[in-house]
Amino acid sequence: MNIRPSAAIRQNYNEIADMCRKTEEPVFLTKNGEGDLVVMDIETYNRREKMLKLREELLGAQEDRIAGRIGCTLDELDVYLDEIISEV
Incomplete structure:
Protein backbone atom coordinates (compact mmCIF):
# COMPACT_ATOMS: atom_id res chain seq x y z
CA MET A 1 0.00 0.00 0.00
CA ASN A 2 1.44 3.35 -1.09
CA ILE A 3 0.71 6.20 1.32
CA ARG A 4 1.93 9.77 0.82
CA PRO A 5 1.11 13.13 2.38
CA SER A 6 -1.19 15.29 0.24
CA ALA A 7 1.61 17.82 -0.35
CA ALA A 8 3.48 15.12 -2.29
CA ILE A 9 1.05 15.37 -5.19
CA ARG A 10 2.10 18.99 -5.77
CA GLN A 11 5.78 18.41 -5.16
CA ASN A 12 6.22 15.00 -6.82
CA TYR A 13 3.40 14.64 -9.35
CA ASN A 14 5.53 12.81 -11.95
CA GLU A 15 6.94 10.42 -9.35
CA ILE A 16 3.48 9.57 -8.03
CA ALA A 17 2.06 9.20 -11.55
CA ASP A 18 4.92 6.85 -12.50
CA MET A 19 4.39 4.85 -9.31
CA CYS A 20 0.68 4.46 -10.10
CA ARG A 21 1.41 3.27 -13.63
CA LYS A 22 4.20 0.87 -12.64
CA THR A 23 2.47 -0.74 -9.67
CA GLU A 24 -1.08 -0.52 -11.08
CA GLU A 25 -2.10 0.26 -7.51
CA PRO A 26 -3.64 3.39 -6.02
CA VAL A 27 -1.66 5.87 -3.95
CA PHE A 28 -3.39 7.00 -0.77
CA LEU A 29 -2.90 10.66 0.13
CA THR A 30 -3.18 11.88 3.70
CA LYS A 31 -3.95 15.30 5.11
CA ASN A 32 -2.95 16.00 8.70
CA GLY A 33 -2.25 12.29 9.13
CA GLU A 34 -5.75 11.23 8.06
CA GLY A 35 -6.80 9.56 4.80
CA ASP A 36 -7.97 12.19 2.31
CA LEU A 37 -7.71 11.08 -1.35
CA VAL A 38 -6.88 8.11 -3.52
CA VAL A 39 -4.98 8.58 -6.80
CA MET A 40 -4.58 5.97 -9.54
CA ASP A 41 -3.72 5.90 -13.21
CA ILE A 42 -6.61 5.97 -15.66
Missing part, protein backbone atom coordinates in the same frame (compact mmCIF):
# COMPACT_ATOMS: atom_id res chain seq x y z
CA GLU A 43 -6.03 2.47 -17.05
CA THR A 44 -6.18 0.91 -13.60
CA TYR A 45 -9.28 2.95 -12.79
CA ASN A 46 -11.04 1.85 -16.00
CA ARG A 47 -10.11 -1.80 -15.41
CA ARG A 48 -11.47 -1.66 -11.85
CA GLU A 49 -14.69 -0.01 -13.03
CA LYS A 50 -15.21 -2.71 -15.67
CA MET A 51 -14.61 -5.45 -13.12
CA LEU A 52 -17.04 -3.82 -10.70
CA LYS A 53 -19.67 -3.60 -13.44
CA LEU A 54 -19.12 -7.27 -14.32
CA ARG A 55 -19.48 -8.30 -10.67
CA GLU A 56 -22.72 -6.33 -10.38
CA GLU A 57 -24.08 -8.00 -13.52
CA LEU A 58 -23.08 -11.45 -12.27
CA LEU A 59 -24.73 -10.76 -8.92
CA GLY A 60 -27.91 -9.70 -10.73
CA ALA A 61 -27.84 -12.87 -12.82
CA GLN A 62 -27.36 -14.96 -9.70
CA GLU A 63 -30.29 -13.23 -8.01
CA ASP A 64 -32.44 -13.86 -11.10
CA ARG A 65 -31.44 -17.53 -11.11
CA ILE A 66 -32.28 -17.94 -7.44
CA ALA A 67 -35.64 -16.23 -8.00
CA GLY A 68 -36.38 -18.66 -10.85
CA ARG A 69 -36.39 -16.05 -13.60
CA ILE A 70 -35.47 -17.16 -17.11
CA GLY A 71 -31.82 -16.53 -17.92
CA CYS A 72 -29.63 -17.51 -20.82
CA THR A 73 -28.03 -20.74 -22.00
CA LEU A 74 -24.52 -21.69 -20.95
CA ASP A 75 -23.30 -21.06 -24.50
CA GLU A 76 -24.80 -17.55 -24.46
CA LEU A 77 -23.20 -16.90 -21.10
CA ASP A 78 -19.84 -18.16 -22.33
CA VAL A 79 -19.90 -15.80 -25.32
CA TYR A 80 -21.00 -12.90 -23.13
CA LEU A 81 -18.25 -13.48 -20.54
CA ASP A 82 -15.61 -13.80 -23.27
CA GLU A 83 -16.67 -10.40 -24.62
CA ILE A 84 -16.54 -8.79 -21.18
CA ILE A 85 -13.17 -10.31 -20.32
CA SER A 86 -11.66 -9.22 -23.63
CA GLU A 87 -12.66 -5.62 -22.82
CA VAL A 88 -10.74 -5.76 -19.53
